[in-house]
Amino acid sequence: SQQGEEDPQALSIQEGENATMNCSYKTSINNLQWYRQNSGRGLVHLILIRSNEREKHSGRLRVTLDTSKKSSSLLITASRAADTASYFCATVKNTGGFKTIFGAGTRLFVKA
């Protein structure tokens, strides 16, 4: 089964509202990352948080990591219609080689 699982599967909000997506994982990790995918395109890296970090910010993005609960959250503040996309968490684990495993994603729709 997959390392990361996102919640909710889909989220619809109004422009200007905040969007929160959650990710849970099962085993120890080296770091956790969030990616964005626009329809029909490849994924684009948003932010990385290391296992010894608890919170990280990048522009309108805030990521938290709770290794004791094996969970992470991505907050997008003041959302815009252009934020409409799918968002994926990914965990990186050193198993001899570095495997990057993705969750099923959250589909975010921001209404203008």
Place this chain on the structure above:
Amino acid sequence: DAGITQSPRHKVTETGTPVTLRCHQTENHRYMYWYRQDPGHGLRLIHYSYGVKDTDKGEVSDGYSVSRSKTEDFLLTLESATSSQTSVYFCAISEVGRADTGELFFGEGSRLTVL
């Protein structure tokens, strides 16, 4: 944009035929990955490579093989395609391990339909 090229971008084939997808990078990154993306499953790791001739299995490796004879090329082969392998395939590259950044750069995907 990272220099990653996937080919072909679209392919329709019949059950039982062999298929090879190619991923070519110009970044000299050590790690290369093949994922498949299906509705409701997100991205699932098929195989990955951490150097020339060094490969390992991912979550869904059955029915797939890979080869990496040069740093820049990572080939994914379906020896005998089945309808369950209809999917969008993404190649990704990374320098993870050198600076523990682990950021993946993705290609634009290859859409494969097996009839």
